[in-house]
Amino acid sequence: xxxxxxxxxxxxxxxxxxxxxxSRKKKVNSYENNLAGYVFISPWLIxxxxxxxxxxxxxxxxxxxDYPLLADPVWVGVENYTKIFTKDPLFGKSLAVxxxxxxxxxxxxxxxxxxxxxxxxxxxxxxxxYRTAIYFPSLIGGSIAVSVLWRNMxxxxxxxxxxxxxxxxxxxxWITNPSTALGTLVLLNAWQxxxxxxxxxxxxxxxxxxxxxxASVDGAGKFRKFLNITLPMLSPVVFFNLVLGVIGSFQTFTxxxxxxxxxxxxxxxxYALFLYEKAFKHYQMGxxxxxxxxxxxxVASLTAINFLVSRYWVFYETDGGKK
Amino acid sequence: xxxxxxxxxxxxxxMVAVLLLVTACSGGNQEAGxxxxxxxxxxxxxxxxxxxxxxxxxxxxxxxxxxHEATMKVLDMYSKQHPGVTFTPEYLAxxxxxxxxxxxxxxxxxxxxxxxxxxxxxEYVGNxxxxxxxxxxxxxxxxxxVIENLKIDxxxxxxxxxxxxxxxxxxxxxxxxxxxxxxxxxxxxxEYFDWAREARKKLPEGKYPIGDVTTWDGYQYYQxxxxxxxxxxxxxxxxxxxxxxxxxxxxxxxxxxxxxxVPPAEQxxxxxxxxxQADPMxxxxxxxxxxxxxxxSVMETLxxxxxxxxxxxxxxxxxxxxxxTIFLSVSSNSKHKQEAKDFVRWFIxxxxxxxxxxxxxxxxxxxxxxxxLEASLEPKDKLGKKLYDVSVEKAxxxxxxxxxxxxWVDAFEAEMENVVYGKQSVEQAxxxxxxxxxxxxxxxxxx
Numbered sequence: 001x002x003x004x005x006x007x008x009x010x011x012x013x014x015x016x017x018x019x020x021x022x023s024r025k026k027k028v029n030s031y032e033n034n035l036a037g038y039v040f041i042s043p044w045l046i047x048x049x050x051x052x053x054x055x056x057x058x059x060x061x062x063x064x065x066d067y068p069l070l071a072d073p074v075w076v077g078v079e080n081y082t083k084i085f086t087k088d089p090l091f092g093k094s095l096a097v098x099x100x101x102x103x104x105x106x107x108x109x110x111x112x113x114x115x116x117x118x119x120x121x122x123x124x125x126x127x128x129x130y131r132t133a134i135y136f137p138s139l140i141g142g143s144i145a146v147s148v149l150w151r152n153m154x155x156x157x158x159x160x161x162x163x164x165x166x167x168x169x170x171x172x173x174w175i176t177n178p179s180t181a182l183g184t185l186v187l188l189n190a191w192q193x194x195x196x197x198x199x200x201x202x203x204x205x206x207x208x209x210x211x212x213x214x215a216s217v218d219g220a221g222k223f224r225k226f227l228n229i230t231l232p233m234l235s236p237v238v239f240f241n242l243v244l245g246v247i248g249s250f251q252t253f254t255x256x257x258x259x260x261x262x263x264x265x266x267x268x269x270x271y272a273l274f275l276y277e278k279a280f281k282h283y284q285m286g287x288x289x290x291x292x293x294x295x296x297x298x299v300a301s302l303t304a305i306n307f308l309v310s311r312y313w314v315f316y317e318t319d320g321g322k323k
Numbered sequence: 324x325x326x327x328x329x330x331x332x333x334x335x336x337x338m339v340a341v342l343l344l345v346t347a348c349s350g351g352n353q354e355a356g357x358x359x360x361x362x363x364x365x366x367x368x369x370x371x372x373x374x375x376x377x378x379x380x381x382x383x384x385x386x387x388x389x390x391h392e393a394t395m396k397v398l399d400m401y402s403k404q405h406p407g408v409t410f411t412p413e414y415l416a417x418x419x420x421x422x423x424x425x426x427x428x429x430x431x432x433x434x435x436x437x438x439x440x441x442x443x444x445x446e447y448v449g450n451x452x453x454x455x456x457x458x459x460x461x462x463x464x465x466x467x468x469v470i471e472n473l474k475i476d477x478x479x480x481x482x483x484x485x486x487x488x489x490x491x492x493x494x495x496x497x498x499x500x501x502x503x504x505x506x507x508x509x510x511x512x513x514e515y516f517d518w519a520r521e522a523r524k525k526l527p528e529g530k531y532p533i534g535d536v537t538t539w540d541g542y543q544y545y546q547x548x549x550x551x552x553x554x555x556x557x558x559x560x561x562x563x564x565x566x567x568x569x570x571x572x573x574x575x576x577x578x579x580x581x582x583x584x585v586p587p588a589e590q591x592x593x594x595x596x597x598x599x600q601a602d603p604m605x606x607x608x609x610x611x612x613x614x615x616x617x618x619x620s621v622m623e624t625l626x627x628x629x630x631x632x633x634x635x636x637x638x639x640x641x642x643x644x645x646x647x648t649i650f651l652s653v654s655s656n657s658k659h660k661q662e663a664k665d666f667v668r669w670f671i672x673x674x675x676x677x678x679x680x681x682x683x684x685x686x687x688x689x690x691x692x693x694x695x696l697e698a699s700l701e702p703k704d705k706l707g708k709k710l711y712d713v714s715v716e717k718a719x720x721x722x723x724x725x726x727x728x729x730x731w732v733d734a735f736e737a738e739m740e741n742v743v744y745g746k747q748s749v750e751q752a753x754x755x756x757x758x759x760x761x762x763x764x765x766x767x768x769x770x
Contacts, residue, residue, distance in 0.1 A: 176588070
């Protein structure tokens with residue numbers, strides 16, 4: 001036994017020395033590996049530095065200048081920022097529009113896509129066909145074509161009003177009426193639920209069946225199971241979709257630009273549209289850059305808040321059920 | 324650290340340094356690139372003396388499909404007539420064009436030849452983007468008076484392509500059907516408003532004699548007709564929005580909204596020009612609509628034989644406008660200025676080209692070319708010519724917004740929309756619009 005013990009020790013010692021040697025060798029290798037890695041990702045790295053980091057830094061500089069595009073930028077300090085916060089009524093207006101859009105469209109989209117995902121999670125014959133059919137419209141997603149379609153549907157003489165007319169209802173001009181215009185854009189956003197739905201579906205597939213089985217044994221009903229099993233188990237996925245949804249809807253541009261042009265009377269004047277018009281219609285690139293940095297700050301702080309709050313409602317199984 | 328480690332580390336650092344350099348110098352590299360190109364160009368010109376000249380001119384314009392097709396054909400034609408000269412064309416719609424051009428101007432990469440509009444030319448001249456074209460000999464091609472009128476600070480920056488005019492197209496057939504007298508030439512603003520009131524009484528529900536006005540230029544011609552001139556004068560340094568006329572004009576429209584002489588806001592916002600179903604006039608909703616020589620032909624296509632034209636309402640000083648508004652300009656950064664100048668002159672001189680281009684940019688400025696086309700004009704083309712002919716007698720200058728006023732132009736429309744939707748009074752709108760204008764004028768004057 002004793003001899004064996006020594007033998008084991010010896011083996012252990014020799015193993016450690018081998019390990020240290022290996023790791024030393026590894027250290028040398030790691031630089032080479034890093035270099036090779038950098039070379040391999042250099043197309044993307046260069047792209048990222050040239051096409052993202054550089055313009056972002058430039059826009060930060062430009063946000064402190066008066067830059068009418070046709071002339072050279074002139075340093076004006078924080079003038080753009082003071083004007084935005086104190087003198088520009090459209091800043092407040094567009095922020096209010098964007099916030100109400102986010103508040104309406106994000107929960108609606110989450111709810112809608114979760115419901116569809118639950119339906120598609122059932123085991124039925126030909127389910128993959130249904131899934132494809134329902135996901136398909138999302139492939140043409142937030143494109144110009146869909147926006148044009150939306151305009152034709154909700155116009156004063158659009159399809160919606162034509163259908164309403166069959167029932168003797170005189171519809172309003174959904175996209176030309178200030179009180180309904182934003183609603184049509186929210187609907188469009190909620191309708192583009194495909195990718196959110198797919199993520200939900202993947203999340204639903206991850207929930208172990210045993211949980212439902214044991215809950216059934218305990219006599220839990222469908223709603224109870226949804227509330228106490230599905231939702232908590234799915235909460236990281238909900239969180240993920242929420243964060244992406246908030247960021248995405250803050251940058252909504254195409255629909256507002258194509259369908260309503262921000263009107264009527266600025267009722268759909270999204271922040272991104274405001275920014276675009278300042279830059280490419282009024283040629284105030286410095287001012288627009290400042291607006292872009294304010295948007296970044298807002299979205300970043302909202303995401304941070306989301307992460308902080310997530311501690312209280314997102315449930316990770318790997319943390320042993322701790323919230 | 325071992326030598327090898329140092330080497331590895333050094334290489335990584337070098338990589339980063341190279342990346343940073345590439346990033347930081349990207350602007351510089353580009354310049355170097357264009358310089359090299361420039362040298363090539365010069366080399367090309369030099370070798371041109373010995374016979375073979377290879378020049379590639381970039382050219383950009385906006386417009387509808389018919390214009391694109393005709394222009395492409397004409398570019399081919401020029402390349403055949405002038406071996407060695409080829410083109411890199413780029414064509415867009417109006418909105419996209421004016422979004423793209425400022426970014427090109429900002430990066431000093433505007434095309435050699437570009438289409439210009441009277442609404443923007445001052446802004447681009449002011450920033451030195453356009454080449455002085457005064458030395459191009461246009462005698463016998465363009466009326467010297469026309470050229471004199473187009474000069475900015477004594478220099479010509481755009482070769483006029485066509486005669487253009489702004490007036491009113493009306494639905495002749497429908498007006499006659501309802502026993503409404505047709506508008507007559509040189510009608511006054513008062514006659515225009517009274518005509519609308521009378522027409523209302525005879526028109527069925529859902530049809531309206533005239534459209535609403537929310538834009539600055541809709542009002543500008545009213546102010547100018549009554550002798551109060553340009554709202555944005557002296558390149559935007561002087562701003563004068565006449566309060567009395569403004570209130571009178573827009574209060575009249577406020578009355579018209581109540582009397583249903585103009586369509587309700589919700590309906591007006593859904594109009595889409597030139598769309599067979601949603602066009603204000605082609606859809607049968609409006610009896611009259613403002614059109615230009617270039618744009619009225621679409622009406623004839625949409626409602627053949629039903630449309631006629633009259634000039635814009637007039638005041639003591641005149642009404643409407645009639646002049647060239649589309650030009651070809653040459654970039655001041657062009658490496659091939661002479662070739663570009665030769666081309667723009669050819670563009671309005673060559674008869675064969677004129678036969679292909681026809682009226683895609685309005686009535687050709689060159690009377691010889693127009694004379695050849697006249698015999699084969701289609702009704703839609705004749706309508707444009709008529710609009711020009713009826714407008715020219717009383718025409719006011721073409722008003723364009725001054726440099727730096729696009730913000731004000733948008734604000735004008737936004738404030739008037741608020742009036743239309745009943746959110747504020749005409750007087751409140753005036754105060755806000757006037758205040759912003761005064762601020763911009765002060766800013767322009769201080770420069």
